[in-house]
Amino acid sequence: MKSILLGLVLLVGVNINSAKTVETPELLAAPHVHGPGCGFFPANKLRIPIRPTGQMNELQFKRVLQVVAQVYDPIFRQNGRPKLALFPRWTDDTVNAYAFICNEAKLIGTPNYPPECARMQTSPGIYSPISVVSMFGGLARHPLMTIEGLVLVACHEIGHHLAGYPRYRGNSEWAAVEGQSDYFATSKCARKVFKAIGSNAVWAQRAPVTFEVRNSCVNAFGVNSEASGICMRSAMAGLALARTLGSLKGDPKGINFPNVDKSIVGTTFEGHPAAQCRLDTYVAGATCRVPDTEDFNAADPRKGSCGPGKVESNGYRPRCWYRPPTAIGS
Structure with a gap:
């Protein structure tokens, strides 16, 4: 199934080179750092080096991330965020991805400050903050990873910068918690990226969905539509990622769409939810019919989301990680 999904990216004419061209941000290649920010997976010691054959090659890896960067660089600027700096680290064998902000020029070159932050310097003596997303080849080479999954990982890391409420420890600036970043990945970011890639309805017709x-995506967005294709593509990417996470902790086979996590948290969980809970979140975001043009808000969880009190009947943030504010209930 995994190889079929990857092959379909090329088979159905999904040419990422044909995506709409916008001003291209820098795709950087600085030394590896296990940054001071938010990782896609919990810290782990798994390493996957470059191999002669594998699920994904370097060209696919970099082209996909190029599209993500093209789509989101203007969005960061429109939102008044520091410039997006996406680092495609193909040679790095780390099985993870990270997001963080560089905003302390005086710390550049010190032992504990990420080397990516050197890119804050725009000209001699002039520094500007940057929003960093570091993507590692080790994760792309995981046997359960797909190209669609790679899009979702990048979207999750972007979500730490842009996904709004709820944030870690109530911080109004940084960063969206893990569950919210997952929800953002399929409800906002992947929709934009897959629109740029195109041919989503064709992909959905040929892929082993x-x-x-x-059924869920057709009910939400109609038959043979680009929107339903994006929904299916996003949800299947979520399955690949949830099973990849599950493999780090044991057997991933029990992670599947019918096996919904029915646990209910007493307070919003800020860390990495369990693999099934994350899959449920990806599906919720993918099937939520609030458009990707309606952004999330840093203070009001109702903005940009599906929830009680709205016309939407599904796509709520799962209660396995999210506890709505009592006064709001969504």
Whole structure:
């Protein structure tokens, strides 16, 4: 199934070179750092070096991330965020991805400050903050990873910068918690990126999409539409990522769409939810019909989301990680 998904990216004419061209941000290649920010997975010691054959090659890896960067660089600027700096670290064998902000020029070159932050310097003596997303080849080479999954990882890391409420420890600036970044990945970011890539309805017709996903996406967005194709593509990417996470902790086979995590948290969980809970979040975001043009808000969880009190009947943030404010209930 994994190899079929990857092959379909090329087979159905999904040419990432044909995506709409916008001003291209820098795709940087600085030394590896296990940054001071938010990782896609919990810290782990798994390493996957470059191999002669694998699920994804370097060209695919860099082209996909190029599209993500093209789509989101203007969005960062429109939102008044520091410039997006996306680092495609193909040679790095780390099985993870990170997001953080560089905003302390005086710390550049000190032992504990990420080397990416040297890119804050725009000209001699002039520094500007940057929003960093570091993507590692080790994660791309994981046997359960897909190209669609790579899009979702990048979107999750972008979500730490842009996904709004809830944030870690109530901080109004940095960063969106893990569950919210997952929700953002499929409800906002992946929709924009897959629109730029295109041919989503064709992809959905040919890909081995599960019955549960196909049915949910058709109910939400109609038959054979680009929107339903994006929904299916996003949900199947979520399955690949949830199973990749599950493999770090044991057997991933039990992670699947029907096996919904029914746990309910007493307070919003800020760390990495369990693998099934993360899959449920990806599906919720993918099937939420609030448009990707309606942004999330840093203070009001109702903005940009599905929830009680709205016309939407599904796509709520799962309670396995999210506890709505009592006064709001969504």
